[in-house]
Amino acid sequence: MSNNHRPIGVDAGKLDSNMTVQTTHDDSLRWLSPLEQPFHIAGFAWFALERKYRRLPVASADAIPPAVDKLADCTTGGQIRFLTYSSRLSIRVKLAAPANMYHMPATGQCGFDCYVGEHGNQRYLSTTRFDHTQPEYEAPLFDWNEKREVHVTLNFPLYQGVEEVWIGVDPDAKVGAPETYASTGPIVVYGTSITQGGCASRPGMAYTNVLSRSLPYEFINLGFSGNGRGEPEVARIIASIENPALYVLDYEANTGTVERMADTLPTFIQILRERHPTVPILVVSKIKFAKEHFFPDDLKLRLDRLNVQRSTVERLQAAGDANVHFLDGGTLLGDSLYEECTVDGVHPTDLGFYRMAESLEPVIRSLLEG
Structure with missing residues (x-):
C-alpha cells in the first residue's frame, strides 16, 4: 500500500466545530x-x-x-x-x-x-x-x-x-428559588442498571429524569447497576425516606432466578408497608432483552419471573392491600423491534428510555391521582 493511501485515524473535532470540547x-x-x-x-x-x-x-x-x-x-x-x-x-x-x-x-x-x-x-x-x-x-x-x-x-x-x-x-x-413541587413527598424508584440510566447519552434521558419533566414530583433514583437485588436491608433504608408519594419496584433483571424473585419481593413490600401502609406501590417487571428472540430459555425465565411478580401483587390485593399494583415491563418498549431501542440488547438508548417513560407516565399519574 502506498503512503498516499495509508489509513489514518479521523479526529472529528478538527473537522467539525460541533464535535470539539x-x-x-x-x-x-x-x-x-x-x-x-x-x-x-x-x-x-x-x-x-x-x-x-x-x-x-x-x-x-x-x-x-x-x-x-x-x-x-x-x-x-x-x-x-x-x-x-x-x-x-x-x-x-x-x-x-x-x-x-x-x-x-x-x-x-x-x-x-x-x-x-x-x-x-x-x-x-x-x-x-x-x-x-x-x-x-x-x-x-x-x-x-x-x-x-x-x-x-x-x-x-x-x-x-x-x-x-x-x-x-x-x-x-x-x-x-425554583418553583415548588405538587407534593412534598418524592417518587422513589428502586431497580437495576436500567433504572440507574445505563446507557443514556446524557443525564436528562434516564427514564426517571424524563418522567420528572412531565410529573411535578421529586424523583429519587435508587437504581444500582447489577446490584438491585431486593435485599431486606436495602428495603429498610428505602422505607426510612419520609413521606413518599409512590414506590416503583423495577429490580427483576438483577434477581437471577425465579426463586430469588419469589423470595425477595413479598419481603421487600412487607418492609415498605410496615412504615408506609397506604403509599401506592407499583411493581414493574423487566423490559424485553434481545436474546429472548433467539433463546427460548431466556424468554421463559422472564415470563416465569413476571408471573411471580403478578401473582404476588394479586395475592396482596386479595388480602386487602388495594394500593399495590403490577405493570408488565415487557410492554414498555413496544411490541415490535424492541431490541432496536437498546445499546447492547439490554440497556436502552435515549429512544428506549423515552418509550419507557412514555409508557410509565399515565400509569404513575393515575396512581398519584387515584
Whole structure:
C-alpha cells in the first residue's frame, strides 16, 4: 500500500466545530455553590442531613451491601434547580473519577445537561462538553448575549460520583428559588442498571429524569447497576425516606432466578408497608432483552419471573392491600423491534428510555391521582 493511501485515524473535532470540547475558564463570572440557598438540590433523599451528592445515607443502621454502597455515590437522578436572570451560565465540576465506560457516552456517565422552563414546559438546551479523560471540567451551558429570567434544571451524571459543583452566572445576576413541587413527598424508584440510566447519552434521558419533566414530583433514583437485588436491608433504608408519594419496584433483571424473585419481593413490600401502609406501590417487571428472540430459555425465565411478580401483587390485593399494583415491563418498549431501542440488547438508548417513560407516565399519574 502506498503512503498516499495509508489509513489514518479521523479526529472529528478538527473537522467539525460541533464535535470539539467546549470548555471555559471564565473568572469574570460569579461562581456560586448549589449547596447554598436559593438553589434546590433534588434527588438525594438524605441531602438535607448529610449535605452530600449521594443516593443513600453515609451512616445507616442497616449495613449497606458493599457494591450498593459504592454505587450510591453515582449521582443519577440528582438535580440542581433554580431561577436566574443572567445572560450566561457555566458549570465547574469535580468528579470522583473520569469517564471509563465502553458502551455509554461520557456525557451520560460524567456530564450534566441543562433544561430551561417551568415544570411541564421544560426544554432541553445543552450538555457539558469536556475532556472525558479528566476528572474535572468547566463548561458553558448557555450564553444568551442578553439577560433572561429562566427556570433552570441541571441533571447530575448517571454513572459517576460528583465531589464538587459550582454554578457560574453574570456578576450582577439575580438567582432565586425554583418553583415548588405538587407534593412534598418524592417518587422513589428502586431497580437495576436500567433504572440507574445505563446507557443514556446524557443525564436528562434516564427514564426517571424524563418522567420528572412531565410529573411535578421529586424523583429519587435508587437504581444500582447489577446490584438491585431486593435485599431486606436495602428495603429498610428505602422505607426510612419520609413521606413518599409512590414506590416503583423495577429490580427483576438483577434477581437471577425465579426463586430469588419469589423470595425477595413479598419481603421487600412487607418492609415498605410496615412504615408506609397506604403509599401506592407499583411493581414493574423487566423490559424485553434481545436474546429472548433467539433463546427460548431466556424468554421463559422472564415470563416465569413476571408471573411471580403478578401473582404476588394479586395475592396482596386479595388480602386487602388495594394500593399495590403490577405493570408488565415487557410492554414498555413496544411490541415490535424492541431490541432496536437498546445499546447492547439490554440497556436502552435515549429512544428506549423515552418509550419507557412514555409508557410509565399515565400509569404513575393515575396512581398519584387515584
